[in-house]
Amino acid sequence: MLGLTCGGDYMTDKRGQMRVIEAMIACIILIFGIYMTSYFSNILVIEGGGELQTISESIAKVIENQGLIKKVIQVIEKEDALEKERLKSELKSLLESLLPPETFYAISISSGITGQNFISLTNMAGMNETLMEKISLQQMVTVSFPVTIVQYKESKLDVILIIDRSGSMNEKEPGDPYTKIYYAKEAAKTFVDCMNASRDRVGLVSFSDWATLDCGLTNDFNLVKNKISGLVASGYTNMGEAVKKANDEFAAHNRTDAILAIVFLTDGLANRPCPHYPKHVYTTCPYAKSYVLNETQKAKSNGIIIYTIGLGADTRSFDEELLKEIQTNGYYYAPSGTKLKEIYETIAKDLLSLTFSVDYDIVIITLTLARSK
Structure with missing residues (x-):
């Protein structure tokens, strides 16, 4: 039983157990998240392959490990336009540091539950028609990675x-x-x-x-x-x-x-x-x-x-x-x-x-x- 000390007294009534209940809910959510991540992994399609696929997978892992996804969600919640642009610049620098020369990219980070697009970034707008003609299916890859995010907040x-x-x-x-x-x-x-x-x-x-x-x-x-x-x-x-x-x-x-x-x-x-x-x-x-x-x-x-x-x-x-x-x-x-x-x-x-x-x-x-x- 969870208690709360106030003014030297130990309180144990049912409302004090709210945090325990919420923790249990969080565990259920996490289990559900693992299941849904597995589900999304099975239905998302990888188009293309080879070296670019390997590079894509590495980039996705770097983005996740550097905490950029949580940063994106926090910026969206705050509706901070300036911070969003700063984050896009950070993401652009990261991509360009990881990609081989003359590689074009388009990346989007979105919610798999609501469908909301959090952030999008591309340099493909700079591709001219001549360059587009030189790209073959073997040299283009699209990969989607599901990442489960659970955030505990204290107001x-x-x-x-x-x-x-x-x-x-x-x-x-x-x-x-x-x-x-x-x-x-x-x-x-x-x-x-x-x-x-x-x-x-x-x-x-x-x-x-x-x-x-x-x-x-x-x-x-x-x-x-x-x-x-x-x-x-x-x-x-x-x-x-x-x-x-x-x-x-x-x-x-x-x-x-x-x-x-x-x-x-x-x-x-x-x-x-x-x-x-x-x-x-x-x-x-x-x-x-x-x-x-x-x-x-x-x-x-x-x-x-x-x-x-x-x-x-x-x-x-x-x-x-x-x-x-x-x-x-x-x-x-x-x-x-x-x-x-x-x-x-x-x-x-x-x-x-x-x-x-x-x-x-x-x-x-x-x-x-x-x-x-």
Whole structure:
């Protein structure tokens, strides 16, 4: 069983086994890849032969051994036109260094699964009609080589913790020796300890009457935990502005190679801003509820995943249906503050499982060589 250490605790619930499952999937993919490579090897045709065939096979091996195929795939994924041209130049230099004089070539590297052409290169455009007439079938060869590519990728995480610090967070749930804000802060700090400072960033937004960005996205986790420790509960519940603050922070400091996530905790009802209600009203305000729905929809449209946590023994004290509606990756119910640490650890594990992925392809190198008599 796979576990994950967070804040000194060893976590062993089922979500923590995600990496084991993905590793098993990778093994299955690899076995399938070997089978498919064998299959492609049997159906691909070699036209021509002799010395040029031997040269073609040697070139394909050099391309594979020098890691050029993985470089090509990475460049295509990044959609970097300049890097693609640089790679084509590198491939051209390699071919010309390996080929005999007056040898013409056409090479393509493509996906055997999707058919996508990753890169093509040729010098046959320079062949004139006279030279073409001098080429015989014995002096032209086309060879295709299947290469199985399995890439293990680890993504970065950018997570913003949104914590309710309204006045009700100063209360204790039945049976809890400490206040809800105390347990919320301890659980949030445990979550931060689960992250990888060399790769991940964490930010903090808190809210009551107004929301504040207490700490922007950073890998200085001690700073984040100090900001969490400094939270003081008072006031009403402005959920919408809290999500807006998170959206603004992601927009200002976005990393295109990171998974973006919000972990949202509240024990109350959306009641601020509420321009049409008396100031003392604590119940749900339609305007405030609409605000949070609009902001979470913006977050979702930008690819931000959202976890929500409802805190309180009496589920009528917070809008459980709202929390279920705005989440994308899970709603969690904490009947008491003591349950928060376990919930934050579970969410941390779920996020960490998303950072690991396996990409698989069968890449076909098709190489045509020709030379005059």
